Amino acid sequence: MLVQLHVWSLYLLQEGGVAFDPRSMWNQMGTPARIVVILLFLMSAYSIGVMIDRFMAYSAARKQSRQFAPAVAGALREGKLDEAVKIADRYKKSHLAKVVVAGLQEFQAHQISSDIPGEEIDASKRALDRAEAIVRAELKRGVSGLATIGSVAPFVGLFGTVVGIINAFKGISNEKSTGLSAVAGGISEALVTTAIGLFVAIPAVMVFNYFTGRIEAFDVEMGNSSSELIDYFLKRSQRGAGARK
Numbered sequence: 083m084l085v086q087l088h089v090w091s092l093y094l095l096q097e098g099g100v101a102f103d104p105r106s107m108w109n110q111m112g113t114p115a116r117i118v119v120i121l122l123f124l125m126s127a128y129s130i131g132v133m134i135d136r137f138m139a140y141s142a143a144r145k146q147s148r149q150f151a152p153a154v155a156g157a158l159r160e161g162k163l164d165e166a167v168k169i170a171d172r173y174k175k176s177h178l179a180k181v182v183v184a185g186l187q188e189f190q191a192h193q194i195s196s197d198i199p200g201e202e203i204d205a206s207k208r209a210l211d212r213a214e215a216i217v218r219a220e221l222k223r224g225v226s227g228l229a230t231i232g233s234v235a236p237f238v239g240l241f242g243t244v245v246g247i248i249n250a251f252k253g254i255s256n257e258k259s260t261g262l263s264a265v266a267g268g269i270s271e272a273l274v275t276t277a278i279g280l281f282v283a284i285p286a287v288m289v290f291n292y293f294t295g296r297i298e299a300f301d302v303e304m305g306n307s308s309s310e311l312i313d314y315f316l317k318r319s320q321r322g323a324g325a326r327k
Contacts (some may be wrong), residue, residue: 118242126282132224146176177254184213210308232287246272
């Protein structure tokens with residue numbers, strides 16, 4: 083049905099002698115349709131900004147995490163917690179480093195000050211959970227806006243379509259004519275707003291789904307890192323308890 087509408091509309095444009103000229107179409111648009119177009123372009127600009135920002139953030143997080151993981155693993159194998167914390171501090175954009183450093187710092191603090199056996203493990207778990215929640219919120223920043231734009235933009239474009247159709251019928255009423263030339267301008271206005279709405283919505287939905295997949299992968303990586311770190315803390319605590327005995 084959508085294809086038939088476009089074919090019919092293009093026929094109307096040709097029959098009515100309306101050229102596909104963005105400037106002339108802008109001049110023919112009424113104020114409501116212009117507001118719709120401006121709003122859609124603002125949505126598009128916001129989407130592009132979020133896409134660029136998140137692509138850069140996710141790429142940096144993935145790159146630095148790949149460098150961070152083997153470096154911190156080596157320090158932990160040697161039992162150098164201070165060195166592991168320093169390594170984590172060097173990778174500010176790594177989602178793994180942000181989580182791991184929180185657990186390491188909490189474990190160190192409780193090992194020094196806590197008199198309750200096992201308390202450092204529970205405290206480290208809570209610190210890791212808090213860090214994961216904070217990092218997850220940072221990774222999701224702006225992504226929900228893409229989902230909103232992907233859902234709303236087609237309806238905003240549809241509003242412009244309705245306005246265009248109304249103008250088309252007004253043209254028929256004012257010119258006392260039912261020829262194709264009377265509705266060609268209004269149909270072209272409707273097509274422009276519909277096309278722009280789809281142009282804004284489709285990339286936003288596609289990139290939102292892609293980013294959602296990346297965030298889920300980051301969540302899995304952070305969960306695995308937290309679990310491995312807790313296992314390391316348990317083994318270290320057990321070795322420390324055995325040495326004290």
